[in-house]
Amino acid sequence: MTDTTRERQGSNLSQTPAVADVRLEDVVKRFDDSTAVDGISLEIPRGSFFALLGPSGCGKTTTLRMIGGFEEPTEGRIFLGDQDVVGRPPYKRDVNTVFQSYALFPHMSIEGNVAFGLERKRVPKDELKGRVAEILELVGLSGFAKRKPRQLSGGQQQRVALARALVNHPRVLLLDEPLGALDLKLRKQMQLELKRIQHEVGITFVHVTHDQEEAMTMADTIAVMSGGKIEQLGPPTELYERPATAFVAGFLGVSNLLPGTVEGADAIRLDEGTVVRAVLNGRSGQVAAGVRPEKISIGAGGGSNELPGTISETAYIGVATQVVVRTAAGTVQVFAQNMDAGGRIPAPGTNVVLSWAPESTFVVDRADSVMEEETE
Amino acid sequence: MGSFFHRHKGVTPYLLLAPGILWLAIFFLIPLAFLGYQSLQSGLFPDFQFTWEFSNFSNAIRDYHEQFARSFVYAGIATIACLVLAYPLVYWIAFRAGPWRNLFLLFIVAPFFVTYLVRTLAWLNILADEGPVVGVLRDLHVLGPDGRLLATTFAVVSGITYNFFPFMALPIYVSLEQIDPRLLEAAKDLYASSTQAFLRVTLPLSAPGIVAGTLLTFIPAAGDFINAALLGTPSQAMIGNVIQAKFLESLDYPSAASLSFLLMGSILVALLIYARIVGSERLTG
């Protein structure tokens, strides 16, 4: 097994960076009474930090478990490198998992836990010792080698779980909500640490989370999932700036979606009559024009798209002031930056003009945008 | 009441322990002391005198070392047989039986709804010369035409194995049932085959159950006399049969008491050796 790892690392140099470490082709997973994963295709490039993001029950864990070999897909193919691994048991896949519950072996020391995989791969004693010490150093647990898992804090256990997987130098590391059990502060700290470690070891990370902020902080590429399907896949900025669906627009951050109809090459006539310019990406017919709250200025001058309205509420939230504006096109949320103390946010009841740039205007389907508003 | 417990926090645990301690004192320690007293008496029923009669002990060893040894061998074999039979069964129940688990557990304890004596008498019928088992084995020429199962060592050990089986099965089940299946997934994720995952994770995590099961089986089995009495002959007699005969038939209380003490002592020694082997941390938790 170590030989294959070395081979791979050796050949790494000569290969183009575009090689996908993980590839799913039309993967479907049905359980007795439900379809957990409903036709997913994706490619995860070598060395990337990939996040599977989605609400509870959307099939993230199931997807991860199929890559790890704990579930077999009902349909479709899964490749690790260029090998189809469907039907191959987990212990024959060059993949390791950090489980949500950590699943540390309670009867073994930290050292024993971390050495488990290397022992199974029959790594010679000397090398094993060195690698275990090195990885414990990397996760900052050098002094804890002899302890039992129950003698560690949650954050420390999480690091052990990470070390236990990483020490094997897998092709891909799968992480299922690895930070879910930690408190907010520790979670933030571990997010950065995970990212540092990923940079250091250069292994492909596939990270499952339902926390959009976590995914944005850590991942190079995010696949947003909903109902067993991938809604959109791309780098965080693209998902945020150009959400392709109303679901993505609502799941990543806050969006204002204004229903309208495409008119010409770069304009949308909102249902109440105002025309706004947008990046249409070839869409036509009934759509919704979307804009992020922080892209909107109160008063003219924020861009050529303008919409009149009345301020109905303002809330000071420190970094920004959240302003709710009632317009003929619907309620619009605005985050006004608190650039100077005292602020110049007009009081509720004031009539204002909202303005934003056409480049900040994205387009999504209207049908689900209506649904989205209903559920919110 | 509440304020009393608050003011005397240190007292509370002892108050909670008190009923148990009282129980042990009345029904175990006092009879034990009396037994010790009796074991050093001499004379004939009913006129025993306390004479520091230590020869009771040396005589007991001299006369009955064979039954002692037999008790330990039988109990040992039965314990191993229980372990070998119980482990795969409860493993299957814990990991594979799904919603039927409790039903299967009920089957394991079901024989306990019948008294010990009747259960053993049932084996008398099962193993009888005219019984179905012997008949089949004779037809298959496993047993000779006059071969029998009853009144053999096999019968006695089988009886003990059968009667103490739940004491082995239940503790092992409990320890297996507590194992988080994700640990086994983690083991497989870390390149362990099913066998390796069993040996490195499941087995060590079920060790406390195995230890508890072997103790719960071996200790009472070593002192058992019903199985040897009903399914065996005098040449299968265990130390329990001797003690029973001394107490109830020859009314030789001092000998019976010293034999009881020797049995207790030797079980204790066996336990200590066992603890040394399996590692005392397993016994003390």
Ligand SMILES: Nc1ncnc2c1ncn2[C@@H]1O[C@H](COP(=O)(O)OP(=O)(O)OP(=O)(O)O)[C@@H](O)[C@H]1O
């Ligand atoms: N073993 C199973 N048997 C039947 N249904 C299952 C099984 N595992 C998952 N499911 C179903 O598949 C769907 C997706 O589950 P999955 O665990 O992948 O969700 P998830 O995206 O990881 O959610 P969460 O964020 O809550 O962990 C759910 O509706 C779930 O009920």
Ligand SMILES: [Mg+2]
């Ligand atoms: Mg999940």
